[in-house]
Amino acid sequence: MNVMLKDGKLCVTSIFNTHNHVFSPRKSKFFRCSREVNESIRRVLDTNDQAGIQMNKSFHAFVTEAGGFENVPFGEKDCRNYIDKARYLLVGKCGAQMLFEFFRRMQYKNVFWTDARSRSACNYFGDVVTFDTTYLTNKYGMPFAAFVGVNHYGQSIILGAGLISSEDTESFIWLFKT
Numbered sequence: 001m002n003v004m005l006k007d008g009k010l011c012v013t014s015i016f017n018t019h020n021h022v023f024s025p026r027k028s029k030f031f032r033c034s035r036e037v038n039e040s041i042r043r044v045l046d047t048n049d050q051a052g053i054q055m056n057k058s059f060h061a062f063v064t065e066a067g068g069f070e071n072v073p074f075g076e077k078d079c080r081n082y083i084d085k086a087r088y089l090l091v092g093k094c095g096a097q098m099l100f101e102f103f104r105r106m107q108y109k110n111v112f113w114t115d116a117r118s119r120s121a122c123n124y125f126g127d128v129v130t131f132d133t134t135y136l137t138n139k140y141g142m143p144f145a146a147f148v149g150v151n152h153y154g155q156s157i158i159l160g161a162g163l164i165s166s167e168d169t170e171s172f173i174w175l176f177k178t
Contacts, residue, residue, distance in 0.1 A: 001014070001015050001016065002014045002015075026070075035073065035074045035075065035078050036073070036074065036078075037074050037078050037079060037082050041062065041074075041079075042082060042086075044058070044062075045058060045079055045082060045083055045086075046083075046086060049083050049086075049087075055076065055079055055080050055083065056076065058079065059076040059079050062079075110162060110163065110164045110165055110171055110174055110175060111162060111163045112160060112161070112162040112175060112178045113160060113161050113162065114147075114159065114160035114161075118157075118158060118159050118160055119159075121149065121151070121157050121159060122149065122159045122160075124151075125149045125150060125151045125152070125157065125159075126149060126159075127149075127150075128149060128150045129147060129148070129149050129159060130146075130147070130148045130149075131145065131146070131147055131148075132145070132146050132148070133145045133146075133164075133167065142163050142164065142165065143163070143164050143166075143167050144161065144162070144163055145161065145162040145163070145164060145175055146158065146160075146161050147159040147160040147161065147162075162175050162178070
């Protein structure tokens with residue numbers, strides 16, 4: 001294929017089909033445009049995911065119902081991609097709102113987060129620790145408390161973080177004891 005730039009746009013000037021191959025109709029289902037998971041399949045996948053049914057079992061049920069792999073117009077990976085995207089969108093859109101609702105109903109007053117790496121870093125670099133609650137989550141006005149240390153390279157490292165329901169003494173005592 002030859003391409004030329006004309007008026008700021010690429011234009012195809014010639015095509016050579018000598019190295020092309022004929023598409024196999026049996027394999028055309030593997031093209032991205034043919035591998036769409038339709039709405040009815042999506043509903044079943046969502047329901048099965050909420051029920052805790054593993055993806056490979058859901059996909060195998062589709063294969064059995066269709067009478068074999070060759071009759072299913074999508075692959076297990078397409079189903080996994082759909083569920084991963086659906087989970088991400090669910091948490092992305094509603095995650096903060098759900099957390100806020102928990103706070104509002106007072107099921108949880110405060111949340112503290114740290115992981116094994118941060119706890120280990122605190123043991124090594126716990127000589128200098130700063131605590132800051134000046135960050136407020138934009139929509140809900142809940143104070144975000146960051147515990148930041150300094151490693152041996154002089155770099156800031158996160159040792160832990162918390163969301164507290166209010167900036168009162170009781171919340172800070174809980175946070176520092178945690």
